[in-house]
Amino acid sequence: MRTAGVLLALAGALVLQTTLAGLSMAGATRVNLVLVAVVYAALAFGPVTGLLAGTAGGLAQDALAGSIIGIGGFSQTLVGFSVGVLGAQFIVSQPVPRFVMFAGATFLHEACFQALFALVETRGFRMLLAATLIQALVNATVGVTAFWVVERGPGLLQRRSTRGATLSRRHF
Amino acid sequence: MLDIRQRTGYLFLSVMVGHLILISAQVQSKTGVPVLEAVTFGTFARIQVAVAAVIDGVRNGWGNYVGLRGVRAENEALRRQVAELEVRLQEHRALAARSARLQELMDLRSRTTLPTVAAEVIAGNPNPGMLTVTIDRGAADGVQPNMAVIAPRGVVGRVIGPVAARAARVQLLVDRNAAAGALIERTRVGGMVVGTEDDDPPLLMELVSNLADVKAGDLVVSSGVDGIYPKGFAIGTVESSQEGPRLHRVIGLRPAVDFASLEEVLVVLVPARGATPMDGAPGGEGGQ
Numbered sequence: 232m233r234t235a236g237v238l239l240a241l242a243g244a245l246v247l248q249t250t251l252a253g254l255s256m257a258g259a260t261r262v263n264l265v266l267v268a269v270v271y272a273a274l275a276f277g278p279v280t281g282l283l284a285g286t287a288g289g290l291a292q293d294a295l296a297g298s299i300i301g302i303g304g305f306s307q308t309l310v311g312f313s314v315g316v317l318g319a320q321f322i323v324s325q326p327v328p329r330f331v332m333f334a335g336a337t338f339l340h341e342a343c344f345q346a347l348f349a350l351v352e353t354r355g356f357r358m359l360l361a362a363t364l365i366q367a368l369v370n371a372t373v374g375v376t377a378f379w380v381v382e383r384g385p386g387l388l389q390r391r392s393t394r395g396a397t398l399s400r401r402h403f
Numbered sequence: 404m405l406d407i408r409q410r411t412g413y414l415f416l417s418v419m420v421g422h423l424i425l426i427s428a429q430v431q432s433k434t435g436v437p438v439l440e441a442v443t444f445g446t447f448a449r450i451q452v453a454v455a456a457v458i459d460g461v462r463n464g465w466g467n468y469v470g471l472r473g474v475r476a477e478n479e480a481l482r483r484q485v486a487e488l489e490v491r492l493q494e495h496r497a498l499a500a501r502s503a504r505l506q507e508l509m510d511l512r513s514r515t516t517l518p519t520v521a522a523e524v525i526a527g528n529p530n531p532g533m534l535t536v537t538i539d540r541g542a543a544d545g546v547q548p549n550m551a552v553i554a555p556r557g558v559v560g561r562v563i564g565p566v567a568a569r570a571a572r573v574q575l576l577v578d579r580n581a582a583a584g585a586l587i588e589r590t591r592v593g594g595m596v597v598g599t600e601d602d603d604p605p606l607l608m609e610l611v612s613n614l615a616d617v618k619a620g621d622l623v624v625s626s627g628v629d630g631i632y633p634k635g636f637a638i639g640t641v642e643s644s645q646e647g648p649r650l651h652r653v654i655g656l657r658p659a660v661d662f663a664s665l666e667e668v669l670v671v672l673v674p675a676r677g678a679t680p681m682d683g684a685p686g687g688e689g690g691q
Contacts, residue, residue, distance in 0.1 A: 279414065
């Protein structure tokens with residue numbers, strides 16, 4: 232169930248990411264939904280799930296992007312495992328720690344990703360801090376929102392449906 | 404059942420290594436060869452180099468060991484061969500020396516009119532008090548007591564009895580009981596040579612007048628007056644000549660024959676009474 236959920240999340244993230252990239256190239260560069268899904272899985276289910284999700288999501292992202300397969304997988308695996316380990320060590324059930332984790336994971340992923348590219352393509356390490364910061368903030372926001380939605384969404388829906396039923400009873 | 408969650412670190416490392424391999428498989432190196440292939444090739448090349456070095460070492464060690472074993476066996480074989488060859492060489496040298504001596508004997512025999520028979524010294528002196536040797540000729544060969552025994556260089560001694568059928572004993576001239584009639588070749592001064600059994604001098608020439616002209620280096624030959632030794636055969640050379648306290652000089656002689664290396668001799672089958680060696684005989688009188 233958990234695996235299926237994670238896979239579905241990753242698939243959804245990929246679809247959204249590619250769709251977003253089709254709509255706006257600039258917008259696509261400001262968020263990494265697959266990374267968000269990986270970090271989410273790591274925070275929610277631990278390091279093993281995080282690293283497996285990172286592996287799957289990264290490889291899929293690499294394959295779809297047409298770049299060197301493995302660089303994104305390596306980076307996201309590292310991120311997923313690291314976030315999972317940190318999430319198990321610290322209390323990250325509040326939005327702020329989660330926000331920090333998402334942002335930090337974005338920086339770690341970008342650093343690792345650029346470093347690998349620098350190694351593979353034998354060019355200098357080039358990391359755009361501003362763009363990375365923006366992506367980190369966006370990713371963190373999306374991630375924290377996702378947590379809020381997943382954790383609070385069912386309750387809200389239940390309360391809303393309960394309120395609707397009461398009103399209908401009053402109405403009739 | 405192994406729970407993979409308890410092996411998170413190993414799983415993480417495995418996945419990361421897998422990623423690296425995957426990346427390497429797609430990346431070209433500077434030489435155009437995929438990194439994975441280059442790394443794999445380089446790694447295996449190093450392993451192959453190491454393995455080859457080990458194999459070469461083992462092979463060389465084994466080869467050297469076997470080679471050393473072979474060399475050792477060969478060395479032993481060569482040592483045996485060298486020893487055999489040394490023995491053969493010594494045999495050949497001995498044969499050559501013996502041939503030379505026999506040649507000298509043959510020359511001596513051909514130069515003299517005396518009937519002789521060649522004999523080989525087969526034994527030394529059994530009694531320290533007497534200087535004798537045993538030869539392999541005896542009565543069956545016509546050897547009799549008091550026959551002269553000569554060598555290419557000069558007088559050896561005489562046969563003393565008893566004489567066996569195939570062996571005879573020869574008293575050497577250096578024995579203290581031996582004596583021979585002699586004369587100084589240069590001055591024709593006569594005398595008698597006796598043995599001293601001493602090395603300084605081995606022989607003395609007696610009965611030579613103090614007035615006689617005798618010098619060191621003079622050749623002394625047999626005079627034949629003793630009825631044993633044929634005339635004209637070399638006995639030795641004067642080593643020292645001094646006036647004696649009475650009528651006779653004290654003359655020391657150095658024997659012409661090396662008695663220490665006496666191996667082949669000629670036995671004069673008849674007493675040399677009146678016999679004369681042929682011209683050109685070593686130490687002879689030159690036809691006198």
